[in-house]
Amino acid sequence: MITENSNPFGYLNEQYTIETPENVTFQYDVAGIGSRFIGALLDMVILSLALMLLNVVAFLLLALLQPQLFDPIELLQSSAEEMWGVGIVVALAALFNFILFWGYFILFELIWNGQTPGKRLAGTRVIRMDGNPIGLLENIIRNLVRIIDFMPSGYGLGLVVMFCNPHARRLGDYAAGTLVIREKGDQSFDDFLKGPSNELPAIIDSTTGLSAAMSAPPAAVDPLRERFATIQQLSASDFELISDTLHRHQSNPVASGLLGRLAKAMANKLDMEPPDTIAPSTTVQFLKDVAEAYRRYHR
Numbered sequence: 001m002i003t004e005n006s007n008p009f010g011y012l013n014e015q016y017t018i019e020t021p022e023n024v025t026f027q028y029d030v031a032g033i034g035s036r037f038i039g040a041l042l043d044m045v046i047l048s049l050a051l052m053l054l055n056v057v058a059f060l061l062l063a064l065l066q067p068q069l070f071d072p073i074e075l076l077q078s079s080a081e082e083m084w085g086v087g088i089v090v091a092l093a094a095l096f097n098f099i100l101f102w103g104y105f106i107l108f109e110l111i112w113n114g115q116t117p118g119k120r121l122a123g124t125r126v127i128r129m130d131g132n133p134i135g136l137l138e139n140i141i142r143n144l145v146r147i148i149d150f151m152p153s154g155y156g157l158g159l160v161v162m163f164c165n166p167h168a169r170r171l172g173d174y175a176a177g178t179l180v181i182r183e184k185g186d187q188s189f190d191d192f193l194k195g196p197s198n199e200l201p202a203i204i205d206s207t208t209g210l211s212a213a214m215s216a217p218p219a220a221v222d223p224l225r226e227r228f229a230t231i232q233q234l235s236a237s238d239f240e241l242i243s244d245t246l247h248r249h250q251s252n253p254v255a256s257g258l259l260g261r262l263a264k265a266m267a268n269k270l271d272m273e274p275p276d277t278i279a280p281s282t283t284v285q286f287l288k289d290v291a292e293a294y295r296r297y298h299r
Contacts, residue, residue: 058090127178137176145172234290238266239298259287
């Protein structure tokens with residue numbers, strides 16, 4: 001479901017909305033053609049510089065191993081045995097050029113959760129159409145189709161396709177089922193990655209931000225046990241909803257209003273006073289604590 005706006009150029013500011021079976025909606029700001037172009041331009045500059053550096057190194061190696069290459073007379077007099085190093089250097093240079101050209105986007109979008117250096121500087125990120133982070137398969141597909149989007153040159157075909165749909169998706173996005181969104185800056189990762197409110201040592205799971213099982217203290221000394229004494233009233237679907245929300249929030253900050261509504265709903269189920277929803281960090285911490293208490297003590 002798409003939220004329209006009155007801006008005649010609204011396709012640059014569309015919002016993409018996903019509604020879960022629990023009637024909780026996640027809203028994302030779609031990255032327009034302008035921000036996507038800036039990100040792509042920055043990536044191409046970085047990639048071009050890297051390729052240039054790689055080829056300069058290859059050129060210097062050739063000059064070191066076979067200086068006769070730069071003397072036409074000596075080159076004509078060289079035997080095949082004397083030219084063995086040239087073939088190896090040229091083959092390695094071609095291989096590394098191929099790996100760098102194709103691996104740049106795939107590697108960064110994989111390890112940076114849908115971002116390349118250009119996308120990070122432009123404030124955009126790739127996600128799946130269901131709102132989840134991009135996976136390896138989607139990553140490979142959208143970047144392999146990039147060569148078609150680039151035809152005949154300068155992302156010509158990709159730009160035409162992006163102009164023809166409200167989400168500014170190129171062919172690679174259609175093939176992989178992905179969407180490029182704008183990052184929201186109202187919540188920092190530093191706030192999100194703070195430990196549980198009981199300040200006990202914890203190992204944070206990189207996927208959900210919840211502490212790992214080995215961090216749970218004995219029930220007798222755990223403040224979470226007393227604070228969430230009614231944790232049995234939560235269902236498995238409640239826990240999954242909280243975990244999914246925290247997971248999405250780590251990838252792209254969820255609107256504070258949605259976090260507040262979810263926190264109040266969970267507090268009502270637990271017969272607790274709802275947390276202060278004015279500060280997003282407080283709401284996120286409450287949801288993390290609820291999920292951690294469920295994981296430790298729900299039976």
